[in-house]
Amino acid sequence: MARPKFVAGNWKMYTDLAGAKSLAAAVAKEVGSSSKVQVAVCPPAPWLTAVADAVKGSAVVVGAQNCHFEKEGAFTGELAPQMVLGAGCKYVLIGHSERRHGLGETDDLLNKKARAALAAGLHVIFCIGELLAERESNHTESVLDRQISFGLADVPPEQMANLVIAYEPVWAIGTGKVATPEQAQAAHAFVRGKIVEMFGEKVASELLIQYGGSVKPDNAVTILHQPDVDGALVGGASLKADSFLAIVKAAG
Ligand SMILES: O=C(CO)COP(=O)(O)O
Numbered sequence: 549m550a551r552p553k554f555v556a557g558n559w560k561m562y563t564d565l566a567g568a569k570s571l572a573a574a575v576a577k578e579v580g581s582s583s584k585v586q587v588a589v590c591p592p593a594p595w596l597t598a599v600a601d602a603v604k605g606s607a608v609v610v611g612a613q614n615c616h617f618e619k620e621g622a623f624t625g626e627l628a629p630q631m632v633l634g635a636g637c638k639y640v641l642i643g644h645s646e647r648r649h650g651l652g653e654t655d656d657l658l659n660k661k662a663r664a665a666l667a668a669g670l671h672v673i674f675c676i677g678e679l680l681a682e683r684e685s686n687h688t689e690s691v692l693d694r695q696i697s698f699g700l701a702d703v704p705p706e707q708m709a710n711l712v713i714a715y716e717p718v719w720a721i722g723t724g725k726v727a728t729p730e731q732a733q734a735a736h737a738f739v740r741g742k743i744v745e746m747f748g749e750k751v752a753s754e755l756l757i758q759y760g761g762s763v764k765p766d767n768a769v770t771i772l773h774q775p776d777v778d779g780a781l782v783g784g785a786s787l788k789a790d791s792f793l794a795i796v797k798a799a800g
Pocket residue numbers: 558644716720721722723724760761762763781782783784785
């Protein structure tokens with residue numbers, strides 16, 4: 549069975565409350581109550597409930613950009629997976645490069661977060677990707693191998709149906725330098741092969757793997773129609789309804 553396409557917008561630390569609500573409402577209005585392409589928006593944490601309200605009744609779902617691995621506790625500034633669920637989210641992003649490299653989140657920490665989020669009933673978009681220096685020294689595959697082996701260690705195979713991988717080469721994020729369709733396909737095929745090794749053929753064949761890094765309406769079609777590319781995780785172009793919806797359309 550063909551895998552569905554899944555396009556998610558990562559709004560990062562952008563939007564104010566009014567802007568978040570109107571962007572979400574515009575996306576929801578156009579997507580409507582059923583959609584062949586799965587669509588998610590991931591606003592900043594303070595806007596999650598308002599955005600969940602704004603997309604209610606549409607096929608658009610909401611994701612948070614991070615969560616903690618504990619259910620509750622003295623963790624100032626953190627969000628428990630249960631809180632993310634309670635705010636109306638279906639998804640959570642785990643392991644975005646801006647948190648791995650900008651905030652020092654390790655493979656071990658990300659593994660704890662992914663397992664806790666899945667156990668709580670959230671769906672996880674698990675982000676991986678190599679730095680430019682790692683690609684240039686031919687270490688792309690070993691980096692992806694490490695991020696997957698450690699990051700997804702001990703994830704119960706039956707919970708893999710609730711996990712999506714986003715391959716986001718760090719050198720393509722926010723730079724306008726998109727991976728070529730061939731580079732994206734090669735990395736995605738490698739990732740799927742690694743999932744076969746860890747979880748078997750069935751899990752791997754059903755796994756959605758998004759590409760992220762400078763996806764725009766004008767480059768989306770070729771990237772999104774590579775055999776192992778099942779969607780996109782969109783940053784900058786998700787902040788305007790028109791450009792985000794054009795990418796959703798390109799996926800269909
Ligand atoms: O980081 C990204 C999505 O998570 C990609 O960001 P850009 O689309 O702005 O390159």
